[in-house]
Amino acid sequence: MYTITPLEKGLENVQGFYCGATNVGMRTNSEDGDVAFIRSEVPSDISAVFTQNKFQAAPIKHFQKYPKNFQTDFVLVNAKNANAMTGEKGVEDIDTLISKLTAKIDVLNPVMASTGVIGYRLPLEKIATAFDTLDFSGKNSDQAARAIMTTDSFKKELAYRVELENEESFHIAAICKGAGMINPAMATMLCFIATDAAVPKEDMDALLAGSTERSFNRISVDGDTSTNDTVLLLANKTSGNYHKEAFKEALEKIMFELAMMILKDGEGANKLVTFEVTGARTEEEARTASVALSNSLLVKTALFGEDPNWGRIASTIGASGIACDDEKLVIHYDDLLIYDAAHRELDKEREKRAYEIMKQASFKVTCDVGMGEGSYTSYGCDLSYEYVKINAEYRT
Amino acid sequence: MYTITPLEKGLENVQGFYCGATNVGMRTNSEDGDVAFIRSEVPSDISAVFTQNKFQAAPIKHFQKYPKNFQTDFVLVNAKNANAMTGEKGVEDIDTLISKLTAKIDVLNPVMASTGVIGYRLPLEKIATAFDTLDFSGKNSDQAARAIMTTDSFKKELAYRVELENEESFHIAAICKGAGMINPAMATMLCFIATDAAVPKEDMDALLAGSTERSFNRISVDGDTSTNDTVLLLANKTSGNYHKEAFKEALEKIMFELAMMILKDGEGANKLVTFEVTGARTEEEARTASVALSNSLLVKTALFGEDPNWGRIASTIGASGIACDDEKLVIHYDDLLIYDAAHRELDKEREKRAYEIMKQASFKVTCDVGMGEGSYTSYGCDLSYEYVKINAEYRT
Numbered sequence: 001m002y003t004i005t006p007l008e009k010g011l012e013n014v015q016g017f018y019c020g021a022t023n024v025g026m027r028t029n030s031e032d033g034d035v036a037f038i039r040s041e042v043p044s045d046i047s048a049v050f051t052q053n054k055f056q057a058a059p060i061k062h063f064q065k066y067p068k069n070f071q072t073d074f075v076l077v078n079a080k081n082a083n084a085m086t087g088e089k090g091v092e093d094i095d096t097l098i099s100k101l102t103a104k105i106d107v108l109n110p111v112m113a114s115t116g117v118i119g120y121r122l123p124l125e126k127i128a129t130a131f132d133t134l135d136f137s138g139k140n141s142d143q144a145a146r147a148i149m150t151t152d153s154f155k156k157e158l159a160y161r162v163e164l165e166n167e168e169s170f171h172i173a174a175i176c177k178g179a180g181m182i183n184p185a186m187a188t189m190l191c192f193i194a195t196d197a198a199v200p201k202e203d204m205d206a207l208l209a210g211s212t213e214r215s216f217n218r219i220s221v222d223g224d225t226s227t228n229d230t231v232l233l234l235a236n237k238t239s240g241n242y243h244k245e246a247f248k249e250a251l252e253k254i255m256f257e258l259a260m261m262i263l264k265d266g267e268g269a270n271k272l273v274t275f276e277v278t279g280a281r282t283e284e285e286a287r288t289a290s291v292a293l294s295n296s297l298l299v300k301t302a303l304f305g306e307d308p309n310w311g312r313i314a315s316t317i318g319a320s321g322i323a324c325d326d327e328k329l330v331i332h333y334d335d336l337l338i339y340d341a342a343h344r345e346l347d348k349e350r351e352k353r354a355y356e357i358m359k360q361a362s363f364k365v366t367c368d369v370g371m372g373e374g375s376y377t378s379y380g381c382d383l384s385y386e387y388v389k390i391n392a393e394y395r396t
Numbered sequence: 397m398y399t400i401t402p403l404e405k406g407l408e409n410v411q412g413f414y415c416g417a418t419n420v421g422m423r424t425n426s427e428d429g430d431v432a433f434i435r436s437e438v439p440s441d442i443s444a445v446f447t448q449n450k451f452q453a454a455p456i457k458h459f460q461k462y463p464k465n466f467q468t469d470f471v472l473v474n475a476k477n478a479n480a481m482t483g484e485k486g487v488e489d490i491d492t493l494i495s496k497l498t499a500k501i502d503v504l505n506p507v508m509a510s511t512g513v514i515g516y517r518l519p520l521e522k523i524a525t526a527f528d529t530l531d532f533s534g535k536n537s538d539q540a541a542r543a544i545m546t547t548d549s550f551k552k553e554l555a556y557r558v559e560l561e562n563e564e565s566f567h568i569a570a571i572c573k574g575a576g577m578i579n580p581a582m583a584t585m586l587c588f589i590a591t592d593a594a595v596p597k598e599d600m601d602a603l604l605a606g607s608t609e610r611s612f613n614r615i616s617v618d619g620d621t622s623t624n625d626t627v628l629l630l631a632n633k634t635s636g637n638y639h640k641e642a643f644k645e646a647l648e649k650i651m652f653e654l655a656m657m658i659l660k661d662g663e664g665a666n667k668l669v670t671f672e673v674t675g676a677r678t679e680e681e682a683r684t685a686s687v688a689l690s691n692s693l694l695v696k697t698a699l700f701g702e703d704p705n706w707g708r709i710a711s712t713i714g715a716s717g718i719a720c721d722d723e724k725l726v727i728h729y730d731d732l733l734i735y736d737a738a739h740r741e742l743d744k745e746r747e748k749r750a751y752e753i754m755k756q757a758s759f760k761v762t763c764d765v766g767m768g769e770g771s772y773t774s775y776g777c778d779l780s781y782e783y784v785k786i787n788a789e790y791r792t
Contacts, residue, residue, distance in 0.1 A: 055714030055722050085710050085722050087737055118707025120741050225715035227707075297693070311514025311623075314481050318451030319621035326451050326481050341483055345516050 002246035003163045010141030010157030014171045015196040016041045016238040020140040021147030022133045024126050026080040033147030035130040036077045038192055043071035043108050044236040047204040049212045051229035058083040058090030059112040066109055069201060074110035075192060077148050078127055081116040084227035093122050100128040105136050113190050113230050115150055145175040148190055152179045156261045158254050162246050170197035170239040172250045178262040188226035189262060196239040197247050207248050208233045215255035218378045219263045220294035269381035271303055272362040280374035285322040287376040292320035294380030303382035308354030310339045317367060328370030333357045398642035399559045406537030406553030410567045411592040412437045412634040416536040417543030418529045420522045422476040429543030431526040432473045434588055439467035439504050440632040443600040445608045447625035454479040454486030455508040462505055465597060470506035473544050479510040479518050480623035489518050496524040501532050509586050509626050511546055541571040544586055548575045552657045554650050558642045566593035566635040568646045574658040584622035592635040593643050603644050604629045611651035614774045615659045616690035665777035667699055668758040676770035681718040683772040688716035690776030699778035704750030706735045713763060724766030729753045
């Protein structure tokens with residue numbers, strides 16, 4: 001028996017973690033910081049999931065140079081510059097920064113994460129000025145969550161307390177950034193999760209991979225995958241308490257809720273739509289169709305236009321290449337039957353109800369392919385004028 | 397030796413073909429027709445390429461009920477209703493229409509093509525009124541080309557005369573519709589090609605398939621594939637003349653130019669961009685990367701914003717999953733070196749030149765992956781506010 005309770009604020013809830021941020025002048029358009037840190041007072045185990053993009057950014061290459069199962073007590077993050085496509089020099093730059101950091105504070109195997117524009121070297125001198133102003137003993141999760149934002153329109157942080165029996169408890173909290181370029185193969189996102197649970201390293205790796213598959217890998221904003229996507233889980237074990245099922249549930253909960261926050265913050269998006277495909281021959285075919293739906297431009301623009309045009313849903317399933325048959329397909333919007341072989345044309349009454357469902361901030365499209373037992377759910381959003389505006393003007 | 401000369405007007409240039417259109421009241425927002433026909437005075441061989449969408453529209457299923465290598469002398473086309481996802485009834489409706497047609501004119505194995513909204517039965521009585529008003533002995537390609545348009549902003553028709561030695565000649569002409577939903581696996585497009593060349597049926601099949609691969613299958617507007625995509629080639633052989641190389645060149649020319657017209661008419665598109673990928677391990681890997689580039693929303697919006705952000709080009713290649721290495725990648729915009737391992741950051745001078753290239757109505761992005769000999773070229777366009785507007789409001 002255990003209970004999971006949401007807490008106010010973020011990373012400061014987790015025992016033995018410090019965090020904060022400062023503005024070194026890379027972010028010129030707001031008061032928010034552009035360099036953030038997360039520090040543990042004792043060495044932490046760390047698990048990571050990185051982008052599947054072949055051009056991994058320098059911080060990811062740098063991380064992978066540490067020995068397997070290394071411990072760390074420091075994560076440095078910067079916004080505005082991705083340190084991607086910067087070659088071996090980009091990795092050397094991180095070592096240079098670390099040597100400047102260690103001149104100010106004693107840290108163990110520090111890791112770095114970056115987000116921003118691709119193809120420019122980090123401004124090392126500028127970033128190093130942060131080491132004079134950051135409060136390494138502060139606990140300011142709000143500051144850190146704001147500092148890692150790029151096109152995000154709101155900060156993303158969550159925290160939970162998990163109460164076990166015998167008055168034992170532990171905490172898990174996270175900050176996250178991500179808005180556009182989200183794909184069912186990770187996202188332009190950074191996510192830092194800290195816990196004081198006494199979770200064994202092997203559980204960390206397995207549970208982080210599983211939770212990523214059921215959260216960040218199921219959301220789509222625009223079908224692109226970035227060079228920098230990173231999810232880190234740090235566990236300093238300071239609570240001394242652990243319960244595998246409870247930890248798993250809390251981790252899945254925090255990652256799924258952060259994924260939904262990213263989707264709600266999809267660049268210019270107004271609607272969150274769940275695409276459940278059932279009855280496919282295999283889970284893989286269900287995944288193929290579900291992901292095709294959440295990525296389709298024609299589906300996304302129909303969602304934005306609140307047009308109950310099920311033809312685009314059906315056409316996208318047909319185009320995805322999975323086994324299907326228009327005599328067997330059944331489509332629902334929420335609980336409204338929108339298509340089956342006996343109800344092909346939308347009558348006025350059903351069209352009116354479909355329109356009412358589509359006006360909601362979130363709803364569910366269910367497609368039963370009727371060919372087998374495979375099912376998969378992914379999550380998408382609409383595509384608006386605002387998306388085009390944000391992405392046409394991103395760098396300028 | 398042969399010469400290929402462009403002609404004014406369209407299908408009327410081809411001996412023994414008649415065409416035209418009328419408005420039966422399905423298209424209510426313009427003077428253009430909504431039902432068109434193409435007729436040959438003698439039976440023609442016909443070759444076809446259809447959509448790869450699993451939900452093929454009723455006219456495609458109807459076509460496939462004819463025996464292999466059947467001949468026809470009549471093609472009926474309607475706009476505003478796709479007759480897709482209409483089940484067996486949709487196919488029966490075509491037979492009903494044909495019986496009404498044959499009451500007015502003697503035709504051999506007539507075929508049909510439709511474009512428009514998915515999921516509604518054809519208005520048979522309305523369409524049949526066309527058989528009273530169509531001039532089956534007229535030659536009005538302009539009328540026919542306009543009648544098959546949906547979101548097209550201009551009609552698409554082309555014609556060529558091919559002159560051989562000994563004063564022999566033949567003609568090839570086509571009308572075509574297509575604007576959005578274009579994908580490197582066909583498109584929401586209909587294309588009707590007529591020739592009086594004495595081309596053997598086996599050449600027709602092979603040359604049509606090859607030309608489709610190098611034209612309509614290489615363009616992308618939004619990455620979707622429709623239920624109705626159809627390319628038909630009709631040959632009535634009335635010129636009595638044929639030269640395989642000349643016919644192949646003329647067919648490829650007409651199909652490639654029509655594909656470029658569709659791309660220029662990409663919904664809301666302003667720029668035509670060629671994506672050439674060279675040096676991939678295999679042609680298949682080059683195709684994967686090239687198609688990923690022409691489909692990427694982030695690339696498309698950067699093109700619209702005229703932002704020389706090569707990071708999105710590189711990131712898309714990395715995300716496509718092909719073998720690549722940032723030390724070996726070389727990117728050009730036209731003849732301007734935009735990225736290689738020795739020139740990672742864009743200096744002011746190159747950024748200015750890149751911006752000038754991107755301001756053009758068309759330009760070329762070349763990515764040499766540096767891993768092998770595989771190459772592939774596809775063609776894409778930018779994504780503008782207008783695309784979202786057109787597709788959000790399509791049905792309303």
